[in-house]
Amino acid sequence: MRSDIECCARLAGVGKRLGNRWIFRDVDAELPAGEVTAVIGASGSGKTTILRLINGLYAPDEGSVKVLGEPVPDHDQYAFRRNIGYAVQGAGLFPHMTVAENITKLAKLEGWPHERIAKRLDDLLELTDLAKELKTRFPYELSGGQQHRVSLCRALMLEPQVLLLDEPFSAIDAITRREIQDAFRVLQQQLQISAVLVTHDIQEAARLAQYLLVLAEGAVVQKGPTQAVLDDPEPTFLKNLVSTAS
Amino acid sequence: MKPLLLGALAMVLALVVAIAGCSRTETYVIGSKLHTEQHILAEVLAQTLESAGYQVDRKLNLGGTKIVFNALATGEVHAYVEYSGTIQEVILKSSRTLSLQEISADLAEQGIETLEPLGFNNSYAFGIHEDLAKETNLTKISELRDHPELRFYFSHEFLEREDGYPSLKRHYGLTQDADGIEHALALRAIVEQEIDVTDLYTTDAEIEHFDLKVLEDDLQFFPKYLALPLVRADLPVEVKQLLNVAANSLTDAAMANLNYQVHIEQQPAATVARNFLATLNVKSNYVAETIGDKLIDRTLEHLFLAAVALLAATTIALTISIAVYSQPSLSKAIAYGAGLLQTIPSLALLALMVPLFGIGKLPAIVALFLYSLLPIIRTTVTALTTVDPILVQVADGMGYTRGQTLRYIQIPLSLPAILAGIRISAIICIGTATLAAFIGGGGLGDLIFQGLQLDDTRLIVIGAGAAALMAIVVELMFETIEKFVVPGHIAALAKVSGNQLAT
Numbered sequence: 125m126r127s128d129i130e131c132c133a134r135l136a137g138v139g140k141r142l143g144n145r146w147i148f149r150d151v152d153a154e155l156p157a158g159e160v161t162a163v164i165g166a167s168g169s170g171k172t173t174i175l176r177l178i179n180g181l182y183a184p185d186e187g188s189v190k191v192l193g194e195p196v197p198d199h200d201q202y203a204f205r206r207n208i209g210y211a212v213q214g215a216g217l218f219p220h221m222t223v224a225e226n227i228t229k230l231a232k233l234e235g236w237p238h239e240r241i242a243k244r245l246d247d248l249l250e251l252t253d254l255a256k257e258l259k260t261r262f263p264y265e266l267s268g269g270q271q272h273r274v275s276l277c278r279a280l281m282l283e284p285q286v287l288l289l290d291e292p293f294s295a296i297d298a299i300t301r302r303e304i305q306d307a308f309r310v311l312q313q314q315l316q317i318s319a320v321l322v323t324h325d326i327q328e329a330a331r332l333a334q335y336l337l338v339l340a341e342g343a344v345v346q347k348g349p350t351q352a353v354l355d356d357p358e359p360t361f362l363k364n365l366v367s368t369a370s
Numbered sequence: 371m372k373p374l375l376l377g378a379l380a381m382v383l384a385l386v387v388a389i390a391g392c393s394r395t396e397t398y399v400i401g402s403k404l405h406t407e408q409h410i411l412a413e414v415l416a417q418t419l420e421s422a423g424y425q426v427d428r429k430l431n432l433g434g435t436k437i438v439f440n441a442l443a444t445g446e447v448h449a450y451v452e453y454s455g456t457i458q459e460v461i462l463k464s465s466r467t468l469s470l471q472e473i474s475a476d477l478a479e480q481g482i483e484t485l486e487p488l489g490f491n492n493s494y495a496f497g498i499h500e501d502l503a504k505e506t507n508l509t510k511i512s513e514l515r516d517h518p519e520l521r522f523y524f525s526h527e528f529l530e531r532e533d534g535y536p537s538l539k540r541h542y543g544l545t546q547d548a549d550g551i552e553h554a555l556a557l558r559a560i561v562e563q564e565i566d567v568t569d570l571y572t573t574d575a576e577i578e579h580f581d582l583k584v585l586e587d588d589l590q591f592f593p594k595y596l597a598l599p600l601v602r603a604d605l606p607v608e609v610k611q612l613l614n615v616a617a618n619s620l621t622d623a624a625m626a627n628l629n630y631q632v633h634i635e636q637q638p639a640a641t642v643a644r645n646f647l648a649t650l651n652v653k654s655n656y657v658a659e660t661i662g663d664k665l666i667d668r669t670l671e672h673l674f675l676a677a678v679a680l681l682a683a684t685t686i687a688l689t690i691s692i693a694v695y696s697q698p699s700l701s702k703a704i705a706y707g708a709g710l711l712q713t714i715p716s717l718a719l720l721a722l723m724v725p726l727f728g729i730g731k732l733p734a735i736v737a738l739f740l741y742s743l744l745p746i747i748r749t750t751v752t753a754l755t756t757v758d759p760i761l762v763q764v765a766d767g768m769g770y771t772r773g774q775t776l777r778y779i780q781i782p783l784s785l786p787a788i789l790a791g792i793r794i795s796a797i798i799c800i801g802t803a804t805l806a807a808f809i810g811g812g813g814l815g816d817l818i819f820q821g822l823q824l825d826d827t828r829l830i831v832i833g834a835g836a837a838a839l840m841a842i843v844v845e846l847m848f849e850t851i852e853k854f855v856v857p858g859h860i861a862a863l864a865k866v867s868g869n870q871l872a873t
Contacts, residue, residue: 205769216764220782
């Protein structure tokens, strides 16, 4: 068992119900700090639900969730969530805001000084290889790849300690996806940020994650360091996936 | 949310106080129904008071006996001229003929005093061509018995009502049968001598115009419609004395002549009243408004009505929408409620406001306000609930508070649809405000109804044209606002859904 410092999120005996149906039960997981954990599984297996339990959008029906050693608060979650970066499939940029506004709006609402915001924005643009001229553009003026980079910048703006990514790269073409994945890997290694990545793409999980959590049929069916899981895939569907991928 | 709600409430309160304040004046209010004769008589009363140094507020073109009488009963109008037959049937609802003393006594119980009758009786009568009158020496209805050869044509209502021709025929023992005809056609037909006898009103402007002879109702079949000024009993004695200015000074023919000057000669009622007052040695300096003055004045009134109603409706509707949009069943209930209001015909809604708020601008504004709620609520609720759920979810996940999500994401993205809703309401307000004249609210409807009443197409076109122009200008104004407020690509994105909402 990892200590709380080594662990960015800890789920203990967690169950979540949707109406009368259990999405999953008895989930125990310790997601390592400073690394990327990929939550993998077929659609409907509850991957996204794991993310929403971590940032408090859902409360567990049984068990407990701790983030960075503290239980997820049940009130005033806004402050808590601002410490957790969040990016979703299709970038989800606000269409009426410029690139700069999309990225910095929450920092302004948090009352960051102007200089700090400007500096952080420039750093992030550089980190994600985005030209400064893009700041004043609207999302519809960007390419798909640029939109996803902006989405990453937005998730990182408030210097979060944990980053949650919900199938962030699934809606883009293969070549651009590869680019963004590389950019993300570089960025994550530089920042040493803990990240939880939900994906149904075993190749993406293999490329980006050091730790895997495999969900199927309402439970965690396998978990562990990526290489170990890939070397000895347990559930049939994973075996099939791994064999077709290699 | 709370400051927004409080702000809205404060604004509405301020408006109500301001409007209520406007209508409480020290001046005397003279009313009249939507009718040429009423208009002239109201001017006679108004200019008499003005020539004695009093301030007068004219509430002309009110939409009916009930509206103007109730305004008198509640003290919103201080004086107007009514007819004894109307008082008996419509106001006192008496089935038998009441004497003037009885009428006075009954009205006194309601705090209303009847002044001296003006002298004329605006009742039904029979008219024949002057040439025929000379030929036959006819002067009275009873003499028609001796002329079974004459052709009788009456208006359909008079012909068919039980207390119309069938009853009169028995009363006078006449033998002639009659046919129905349109009133306007009947008068022309008499001139052409195609028909001989028809029914008319004793003070019709057309009597003089078409050289008609009125036959006397010598066996008193028709109820009397004696013109009686009604005033608030609590008016100062000297004011009541002044309002008695025209007591017993108008015969049927004299009143018909005044109507003729306005209706046929197209003189302003105010001018005709001033000239009449001169014959009573009352010197009035009142100058009838020119069409230009009227147009400016009524346009400003119209804008005021529409703008105040729209502002209040926008504030309230947005507040309600934002408060309820996240609860589907509640917002549905509210939309149904607002929709129900919309199904009430606008004229009926205006009339419904009179018992609650009296006459004048306030009830008109309240009615317009109620009318404008639905488009804004419906478009706003729909727009807020149809913002891309992914964006709301991202905002939630990133740590935007609910208020921040609403303010920075949902409202800006809904803005094109919200503006479209406000724009629809603005156009409804401008259109419906033309009916405000019916309850003394003023506006461009004054010109339109006066035009209808005087058969003056020019006035109707000017009034309706100005209202239409106002609608177009407002439409263009909203387009401009939209360009400034809504970033171009959002407007383009929203165009499809916005247009759907607008229809």
